[in-house]
Amino acid sequence: MCRFLLYKSNSPILLADLLTRPAHSIIMQSTNCKLRMDMGQSNGDGFGIGWFDEPRTKGCIFTSTLPAWSNINLQRLAEKIKSGLVFAHVRATTGGTATSETNCHPWQYGNLMWMHNGNIGGFEAIKRRLQNSLREEIYLWIQGTTDSEHAFALFLNMLDDPLHRTEFSHRELRQAMLRTIEQINVWLDEAGIADTSLMNFAVTDGQSVVCTRYITSSEREGASLFYSSGSEFRSEEESGQYRMVKANKREDVVVVASEPLTYERSDWMVIPTNTLLVITPRLNVRLYPILDQYWNPHRGRQKHLQACC
Amino acid sequence: MCRFLLYKSNSPILLADLLTRPAHSIIMQSTNCKLRMDMGQSNGDGFGIGWFDEPRTKGCIFTSTLPAWSNINLQRLAEKIKSGLVFAHVRATTGGTATSETNCHPWQYGNLMWMHNGNIGGFEAIKRRLQNSLREEIYLWIQGTTDSEHAFALFLNMLDDPLHRTEFSHRELRQAMLRTIEQINVWLDEAGIADTSLMNFAVTDGQSVVCTRYITSSEREGASLFYSSGSEFRSEEESGQYRMVKANKREDVVVVASEPLTYERSDWMVIPTNTLLVITPRLNVRLYPILDQYWNPHRGRQKHLQACC
Amino acid sequence: MCRFLLYKSNSPILLADLLTRPAHSIIMQSTNCKLRMDMGQSNGDGFGIGWFDEPRTKGCIFTSTLPAWSNINLQRLAEKIKSGLVFAHVRATTGGTATSETNCHPWQYGNLMWMHNGNIGGFEAIKRRLQNSLREEIYLWIQGTTDSEHAFALFLNMLDDPLHRTEFSHRELRQAMLRTIEQINVWLDEAGIADTSLMNFAVTDGQSVVCTRYITSSEREGASLFYSSGSEFRSEEESGQYRMVKANKREDVVVVASEPLTYERSDWMVIPTNTLLVITPRLNVRLYPILDQYWNPHRGRQKHLQACC
Amino acid sequence: MCRFLLYKSNSPILLADLLTRPAHSIIMQSTNCKLRMDMGQSNGDGFGIGWFDEPRTKGCIFTSTLPAWSNINLQRLAEKIKSGLVFAHVRATTGGTATSETNCHPWQYGNLMWMHNGNIGGFEAIKRRLQNSLREEIYLWIQGTTDSEHAFALFLNMLDDPLHRTEFSHRELRQAMLRTIEQINVWLDEAGIADTSLMNFAVTDGQSVVCTRYITSSEREGASLFYSSGSEFRSEEESGQYRMVKANKREDVVVVASEPLTYERSDWMVIPTNTLLVITPRLNVRLYPILDQYWNPHRGRQKHLQACC
Numbered sequence A, B, C, D: 001m002c003r004f005l006l007y008k009s010n011s012p013i014l015l016a017d018l019l020t021r022p023a024h025s026i027i028m029q030s031t032n033c034k035l036r037m038d039m040g041q042s043n044g045d046g047f048g049i050g051w052f053d054e055p056r057t058k059g060c061i062f063t064s065t066l067p068a069w070s071n072i073n074l075q076r077l078a079e080k081i082k083s084g085l086v087f088a089h090v091r092a093t094t095g096g097t098a099t100s101e102t103n104c105h106p107w108q109y110g111n112l113m114w115m116h117n118g119n120i121g122g123f124e125a126i127k128r129r130l131q132n133s134l135r136e137e138i139y140l141w142i143q144g145t146t147d148s149e150h151a152f153a154l155f156l157n158m159l160d161d162p163l164h165r166t167e168f169s170h171r172e173l174r175q176a177m178l179r180t181i182e183q184i185n186v187w188l189d190e191a192g193i194a195d196t197s198l199m200n201f202a203v204t205d206g207q208s209v210v211c212t213r214y215i216t217s218s219e220r221e222g223a224s225l226f227y228s229s230g231s232e233f234r235s236e237e238e239s240g241q242y243r244m245v246k247a248n249k250r251e252d253v254v255v256v257a258s259e260p261l262t263y264e265r266s267d268w269m270v271i272p273t274n275t276l277l278v279i280t281p282r283l284n285v286r287l288y289p290i291l292d293q294y295w296n297p298h299r300g301r302q303k304h305l306q307a308c309c
Helices: A015-020 A033-039 A072-078 A123-133 A136-141 A147-157 A170-190 B015-020 B033-039 B072-078 B123-133 B136-141 B147-157 B170-190 C015-020 C033-039 C072-078 C123-133 C136-141 C147-157 C170-190 D015-020 D033-039 D072-078 D124-133 D136-141 D147-157 D170-190
Strands: A003-014 A047-052 A060-064 A082-090 A107-109 A112-119 A198-204 A209-213 A226-230 A232-235 A242-245 A253-257 A275-279 A285-289 B003-014 B047-052 B060-064 B082-090 B107-109 B112-119 B198-204 B209-213 B226-230 B232-235 B242-245 B253-257 B275-279 B285-289 C003-014 C047-052 C060-064 C082-090 C107-109 C112-119 C198-204 C209-213 C226-230 C232-235 C242-245 C253-257 C275-279 C285-289 D003-014 D047-052 D060-064 D082-090 D107-109 D112-119 D198-204 D209-213 D226-230 D232-235 D242-245 D253-257 D275-279 D285-289
Touching (some): A003 A198, A003 A209, A003 A232, A015 A047, A015 A082, A047 A112, A060 D072, A107 A147, A123 A147, A123 C123, A147 A170, A147 A198, A170 A209, A170 A275, A209 A253, A226 A242, A253 A275, B003 B015, B003 B209, B003 B232, B015 B072, B015 B082, B015 B232, B082 B198, B107 B147, B112 B147, B123 B170, B123 D124, B123 D136, B147 B198, B170 B198, B170 B275, B226 B242, C003 C112, C003 C198, C003 C209, C003 C232, C015 C047, C015 C072, C112 C147, C123 C147, C147 C198, C170 C198, C170 C275, D003 D015, D003 D232, D015 D047, D015 D232, D060 D072, D107 D147, D124 D170, D136 D147, D147 D198, D170 D209, D232 D253, D253 D275
Antiparallel strands (some): A047 A060, A112 A198, A198 A209, A226 A253, A232 A242, A275 A285, B047 B060, B112 B198, B198 B209, B226 B253, B275 B285, C047 C082, C107 C112, C226 C253, D226 D253, D232 D242, D275 D285
């Protein structure tokens, strides 16, 4: 089970406060017995974090095939870097995919940053068609072998000049995301793939964030995804637990994560399966159902059915 | 929780059959949800394997700070290497100890190979005294910072010319092991350390194996340790489960491990807490109680109390 | 400048004697000032070695993105492994290619092992056509981004069932090699690529070896390549220098290398530019000119013109 | 040959402009044939950089055992991080010292940062005495095996409470540096070591910098060390060459390096052998001869005698 976390706020957070110090940090938690048992699986096949220092600046990425919890450089850097827009991803490889830095999330292309939790079932059957659909510069940009990086390439291919533009409307990102999923579905259908795909994607241009909780099934639930908002997200020094502070009406922080990060479950809204979430530059959160062949307003009550990435 | 495994047999085993192919391999099992939940903790902070190709040949070691399950070199080599005497160790770091190859078990000095599951509580309080007790060449040989490597250094210091001798009687190894534990205990006492120490040590010269299940407590159980013997140890291809075959009266294989490796629990004997086990060159297994201040013949019935390494 | 070395002999050599102990080892020599100055460039971007333990057995590969000279596992393993057929490659990345284990030579597919010294000029312009020409299982097998791995894939595509067959005639390997070069040339021409390509390829099925010294130019010399044969290839313990012993008429060893490995220059034959060399299972060496548009029997006298890989 | 570079300025520099983009960067230059030949040796055994973001803030360190030129994280981070006080070090291991992150320069303790170019000849003979002279918390802080880290530990031991203090006068740092060298010399003498030691040390508390060019010989020259100052240090985009701009009388930048970094040799002052250099918080540079038994005002004219680290 891979996991991801994204943080967007008007006030930058020290990466250490978000990622390395909290006992229940999404990328460090493998050292914590309690939570590990809930999870039942390690995330020791590498991790990546991406962050933007200010709006309109190209982001930065730090990835490693070593587990996050033993990466001394990560721990030192996290004590220094502040950011108002953070992507974090931990990875558990699935059969056959090499553990290499080129296969670590997130990826970056121009100003755009992308990560994925889930997997495209039967990806190999559509890999060649996907590659052949890409413009040359995007095709040649691909360095790894994962379905996730290829999905990003397909997404980039939906945009005009993604390498040099520094701004995108969230409407444009949203449309490109939907077209990406739609195109993958068309190819999977044509290839006769029966496997289920989990496509929890997240993308940002440094201003807006678009992410999805999506599954190619009208009955099962997608890989879990939650969000929370408030005026401050911080971790308690004593307990090492996160807390979403709601001091006033202002929404200054939005966090999206594969699992609730605080013990206050009421803080966390489930993002319904097959829904697209947008965080606007002004931190408004909007949810859009993805109304395709897998849309089902009566999807079952079995909450949080986990599926492997 | 670190874990170790040692295998000694008259007939060499392909390392892949012991270490990388079985679904329940001690060094790969982090990818297996079921077992992971039993364990409650990852072992992603490196691993090491050591093996001897023939009796009387110096062993070879392969260590890595990357998790075993993503180490492609390990997987390729394990398909090629056969050995009749294998040490394997997976590591979970404890606070403050760097993840570096110099801190990976096993270690080798001359013909001697050593690994440790457990920890010396309050080790820092005795580190300087331990170092100062060592002969110069052993003191300078130390490359890392772990209690485990220092315990090996102390063990080496109990022997005459451990670098150049190729043979040791198991009696001599046993005595050196007991003196090592005894000396550590003296220093811990003098330093007023109240923390409990877990000293499951294993050492071999390529011929005999000596290992201990030991705790500095007369009431608690030591870190778990089991052994099994039979005519063949193999893993079932279909289920990926190990099996100890007992085809005849001959004992051709002895396996010692931190946890039972097969589902046939009756195959596994618990090594009682504060016991030293010897495997002779001819594969006889002998158990010796360690009769010091922590010996307690009536030690409680709370079986398999796990303690963290 | 990448470099490669291949060793084939009736009598296995300890890898340490070939690769790690000699002062002038092709993969370790970066630590040696003298030779480094001749070379003018480091080979610190990873290395790989491949070997077969016996005829007809699948080979084994050990690769690393760490420089060979600081790889402790390599040094330990080399003291244990003997082989009669060894490939060794050191790598200096060229612009834009990631240093990752998936980009390290040699590669292996079924029983076939491949390495490359040189580069395909303008490779990106033909990458998509090359990929589209491949059978699905070969296309999906590719893990990295290098021209070298893709050239291997194209070579595999020229053979029937390269994954499962364990034997190939050297005639078949030779034909596939020539067709690989020919096909690459056709695509480069059609893409209008003016850059020169250096294709020193080596391939083996564990029995025969086929390698080339090739350049897409009728005037310039290819990247250097030499061979030597004799009754024993060994390194002098004192000087750390290699020596090819010619004790009798029997040819028991053939070595092919990017540069002469001994100071006895008369031991080394230059493989002429645009020539294919075959080492048969019985250790006969045969040279075949590659008679295509770049063949030039009067190619200039400027010996050993180095070109960057 | 190890090398180091330190940069101190009133105006922060983007690390990329100092370290990764210039063709002649001290930590990247192994890819450059020309300069490599001058040097005759690779620096592929790891590197480290340290920087302070503002005065009075604890520094940050990034180290790696991979060569700098293939470290993608370094290259990304360097495009983001600005600093007015940078330490950079590239390392070539000398026999017997493990390549591990714990052995990479620089080291940090509290606010103090340290690096070393050179080696303490016969260090092993004084290692135990050095360790035994240390206060417990400094002794236990040591993670590696290098003479360089131990020299730092000895330096720390000369200071009161180096862990918690955030400010030191440059006078205090200077005294501690001299006492460190003096103490090492006493021990080397007592151990009867005849080997020459090269002690180019650099230390900073984030405000002042103290560094030495020192050799335990009254005749030979120390490992080379130069400095330059001006109003701006930058690299030309086209040529990739550094340039020290001297636009006005103000000294806004001081650079100290193992070798001149620009082709304008007149920009670079040789730091005489056995001299201590101080850069004050206000960027004044002061040189002090080290007046001990190795001081020799008539030291020979053989300039820039290189000695191996």
